[in-house]
Amino acid sequence: MYCDKLKSIVRKDSVDPDVDEIVIQKLDKFIKEKTTMRERQKLNPYRFSIEMQISQETAIKAFIIGAKCELFFPRFYYSCSCGDQFEVSNLNSEIQCTCEKKVVPEIDRARLFLYFKLLEKPTPCDWEGNRGIFPLDFLESEGYGTENFTLADVDRLLGREYTEDLISLRKCRDAVFKSFLGKEDGFASS
Secondary structure (H helix, E strand, O other): OOHHHHHHHHHOOOOOOOOOHHHHHHHHHHHHHHOOOOHHHOEOHHHHHHHOOOOHHHHHHHHHHHHHOOOEEEEEEEEOOOOOEEEEOOOOOOEEOOOOOEEOHHHOHHHEEEEEEEOOOOOOOOOOOOOOOOOOOOOOOOOOOOOOOEHHHHHHHHOHHHHHHHHHHHHHHHHHHHHHHHHOOOOOOO
């Protein structure tokens, strides 16, 4: 479905040998057959690991490398002790939860959950055995609660350099996006 971008994950020089064509085909199948359009805005690497029987380390590596290939955009969500969860754009800024608690997400990495937004539109792929129909977007799949990788998990599984690289990538993309919006007619430059 996302052949060119997915195959570029395997071609990356720095890729771990665990992220091979089989993992990429499973990622393609997972996105195409096991997620809705809405879920593709907030893909869960933990769910991918469980449903496609991939090790957690390999699953998160595939998503991080996919973010470097501009197939995914990393999204960070902070889960407050009160139970609220909200998206965070700046990990180092103090934010206030609805319960009035002030937090700096970067400090409490175990409460900072990592999801990925799919940046590509679905296109047919010619891989044999991977021609399932697209899911009906109004159907919800099994819930996995709040189970997902936190930045602390990624630090533990892959090393802090992976998360720092991902955070840096996110900051660069945010800056490009803001710069683009500032140049559009009708948008004020910030």
